[in-house]
Amino acid sequence: MISKRTLLFATAWMAIALIAGPANAQGTFPSRPVTLIVPPGAGGGTDVLFRALAKASEPFLGQPVLVVNRPGAGGAIGTAEIARAKPDGYTIGAVLQQIYLPMMRPELTYRVKDFTYIMMVNSDPLVFTVKGDSKWKTMSELIAAAKESPGRITIGNCGSGCNSHIAAALMAKNAGIKLTFVPFDGHAPGRTALLGGHLDVMMLTPGEAIDYVKSGQLRGLSVTADKRFEGLDVPTLKEAAGFDVVGLSWRSIGGPAGIPADVVAKLADAFRRGMETAEFQEFAKKGGFPLTYMNSATMAGFIANESAAWEQTLKDISLYKAQ
16 A cells, blocks of 8 residues: 555645646657748749748757648638747748738737747738730830729739738739739649739749749739849839839748747847848748848837838828728
């Protein structure tokens, strides 16, 4: 029989183990692979960028980083999965402008406050892109054609309410034209549709367009930036059409709200060091991904300012819905 004293001793040690367990688990983070969710589908700029960064960061994290695509609903499916993950740092993701989708779709279950913002990775403009043999050689020609045939020209984006949709809608409002917007689950399938002749125009980031433009398969008409993008000789929208629409597509690493500060610090340190490797820097340069590092604290202010700007922009183009 087990004595009362032995039972009390064993119970005491179990209590100590239960108390110490979480502390030890936190102290050894990560003790298993980390999953990184990418809301857009495979093959697009976001997917390519985060797969390269995950590989570069693994040696500094000490564990594999498993990249998982969760496309659908214009990025809302993957974004919602990031927001509702357990806040232990083992499930993080590519946090993009899809955090603002609830401003247009209040039925979505997540909000800007539901994320931990770990670090900014990159930001780049968007390119109005047509096929290399398109009859439109300039942005002015495209706008003139749209005025002659309202709604006839189709223009693709990464999903209803995503950054490329908003940039194109702003351009159309400024130009006084009507376009037919075609949403895709990411830019890659839209680019495929454009190359196949099933779409008139596609919004792409420079990294997604540059190789195709250089090969002549695609033609860039204008870029949503205040200056031309290095390596892609495409005029700004102001140069090409006479009005300003500056829109950046930014990509960050984040997770659900409530990740402990020490876990955020370990993740941020590993991904920052991966971002600084010569191999990743060369990949980003060749791929047309301008790197824009921000730490977690800086991102908090950025997100607040960006949220206000998005709300105003969506009101300007009549897409905002009261929260």
